[in-house]
Amino acid sequence: MTARDREELLNDRYGDQPKPKQMIWNDHVERLLAHRSVRNFLSEPLPEGALETLVAAAQSASASSNLHQWSVVAVSDPEIKAQLAELSYSGSVGSKATYINEAPVVLLWVADTSRNHEISTNGGGSTEVYDYLDAFLMASIDTALAAQNAATAAESIGLGVCFLGVMRNQSAKVAELIGLPKYAYVTFGMCIGIPDPVRPSGVRPRPRQDVVLHHNSYNSERPTGWLEDYEKAFLQFRELLGMKQKTWAGSVRFATTMPYMDGRENLRDAVEERGYLLR
């Protein structure tokens, strides 16, 4: 990649906001910075070996106490995908994630302590930790670390991905659909496939680094003008993609209202049903 290409990557990511003054560039960093979510796929299946490659990358992520607390269900059956698309939306606002049908494979990333629960139970041991929030959170975090590695591996072999938080909107039904045992829940999904070159997606801008990066302690005074600067970058991105104009702050305000949740307000009940008491 040329210096100009790298500058372009930073322009895509930060727009006209202040950019990192010094970067250490290599192929890996370039690849990570070039990420964009993909929702438009060709109908071709995944290349041979792709799934194994993604899972090997996922398994190579750090694992809390080496406990291996996740699983992944690769859904390629069109009927199950159609049901997942239905379950992506409960009807309050937004719309169904119909691009789930377009993706040749949907990965359902499962925080999965059922294996270890079995091991402890079979050994006559305690399983009390699963009553606590931390056990649920730890498995969820490990699932996310694994999934992000899979996403990076996927993009490196020419695939595109899109995370599906909406797989928690009707969490109980998604778990039932794929036959999850207790002590396991779908943390999120991921569409995966070959990006359709005629319907490309864009790189979404992020706030400038000093909004998220703090030194030695948290600085509650936000950088002057950060929100206005970010709104400009956000607007430019939407213009470029021909999207309806709105402010980022407006979308934040919407995301803190109940209609945004579209069923996710029932997640607590759903995971308790799965065995996690979240004490």
Next chain:
Amino acid sequence: MTARDREELLNDRYGDQPKPKQMIWNDHVERLLAHRSVRNFLSEPLPEGALETLVAAAQSASASSNLHQWSVVAVSDPEIKAQLAELSYSGSVGSKATYINEAPVVLLWVADTSRNHEISTNGGGSTEVYDYLDAFLMASIDTALAAQNAATAAESIGLGVCFLGVMRNQSAKVAELIGLPKYAYVTFGMCIGIPDPVRPSGVRPRPRQDVVLHHNSYNSERPTGWLEDYEKAFLQFRELLGMKQKTWAGSVRFATTMPYMDGRENLRDAVEERGYLLR
């Protein structure tokens, strides 16, 4: 990398267990598979630009609804690091993570909805979603996705990392130490630095892929002999590194008892105090 090197990567990751039959290799996949946690560091500071590079990579990860719900506090002050090392252990079992002091920088990854809470509050809007489990979980997941990208970027520029789940053992005190506002909590930490070549670490083996990978629905019947096979790989790894012999199932059984939690049983109270009601 030669075919032999790649074979070696799979041998490190899976030992004598069945290995993925077909992989799609490239530099990125090799880099991901070569991950190992590093706890022994040189005393040198991070190279110029390293932190900016890691944060740019982290910001490039997918973000739920483009909400930017994390922050990262880079701790390089030796006194604060010493306090974090103290707070890594409440005294039940295990020991302090003294390697925190060795790392030139400890990153504290913060699930941070405080910015958006301010935006909604200032706009006179609702903030009810923060009363629900999903809002807490979503921010935690996004934090993990970002952190994993930072880890990948770090390793690509010759640094080593180690995740610190123990930063949740005394969650309330860690939050206080770095002056976190409400609606923010430290999800985990990450040691980062130049690995000490005279005290290298090993690649931890994982269970064979068919233990974690399912097709179209979850198969509750585990692959025959998977645990015995994994125990062999686990034992070999520990022998190679001159570690005390124990079984993996034994460590799982320990990790499901209360002494393992070492303070993390109080996480629920700590995050409620931070504003997350987890309804």
